[in-house]
Amino acid sequence: MTTEAASAERKGPNMFKLIMRFGPLIFLLLLMIVFALMNPNFLNPVNLFNVMRQISITGLIALGMTFVILTAGIDLSVGSLLAFCGMVAAVVAKGGVTSSLAAAGGQAGFGWFAALLAALIVGAACGAIQGLAVTRLKVPPFVVTLGGLTIWRGLTLTISGGGPVSGFDATMRWFGTGLIGPVPVPVIIFAIAAIICHMVLRYTRFGRAVYAVGGNAEAARLSGVRVDRVLVSVYVIVGFFCGLAAFVLSARLNSAEAVAGIGYELTVISAVVIGGTSLFGGIGSIAGTVIGAALIGVLVNGLVLNNVSSYTQQVVIGLILILAVAFDRWLKTRARG
DSSP states (O other): OOHHHHHHHHHHHHHHHHHHHHHHHHHHHHHHHHHHHHOGGGGOHHHHHHHHHHHHHHHHHHHHHHHHHHTTOOOSOHHHHHHHHHHHHHHHHHTSSOOSSSOGGGOOOSHHHHHHHHHHHHHHHHHHHHHHHHHTSOOOHHHHHHHHHHHHHHHHHHHHTTSOEEOOOHHHHHHHHOEETTEEHHHHHHHHHHHHHHHHHHHSHHHHHHHHHHHOHHHHHHTTOOHHHHHHHHHHHHHHHHHHHHHHHHHHHTEEOTTTTTTHHHHHHHHHHHTTOOTTSSOOOHHHHHHHHHHHHHHHHHHHHTTOOHHHHHHHHHHHHHHHHHHHHHHHHHHHO
């Protein structure tokens, strides 16, 4: 093999690696340019902050989903778990299922902090249950979380009787509608959570274990990694973020509803996969997930500004998800060959 041929062979895989690393960001920037040209209001700061506020809820769940997919797992229950955690938080905040500002008997419930704590604990506990079902019962994650999808929704309906719980105090509502300077509070919560998750995956032993389990679980086990413990942990993490997202969403809407989170599974998984995390595990990053969440938010917002129906939006997001997975497989095949 000549020097020129060897150099070209080296450049090929490097180019694919660059596309794999920066492709979602390039696509996001191109999409923003296209929508800005189609509708000048797209780049209005108010609209951009609105996009950021919208993606913060699904973005929080996507951060947790990144950990799960990095281990080659999946969680289809996140939308239902969000509804369950939100309803629990609302009941704790109100002291019951009443929808007035004060609970029956003049009690105002236990306040926002107890509500937040309840949502986080319930979310993490439900995640742990699903993780244990995957590791101890050896049931595939798809089946476990598909069952969780119906179980958590059913529990939500049982608690609420099918109705909403609304009317929270101003302090709790601030977490969903408040501003720090010009930046919405949910966006700041999302940004802080993303930074912490990035640090955990990039610089901790647990983060390296997550990648190792996703890359080759048996090799990781032989290397001393406690695979089952890592798997349970990632489901606890996604459950925790479902609880946090539920609290923020309830605070934003001033209501917890049994139908909350329907369809979030598609949006969250799409954000993670479009951001470059492989469904086969071992490859991905938090930065990519943030870009993927932003890409979906920009796409939906741009389609709304251009009067595209919500039904068509679902078709577009589904097609992009399929193309993202196909593109991921193609890049990996070219990089190997």
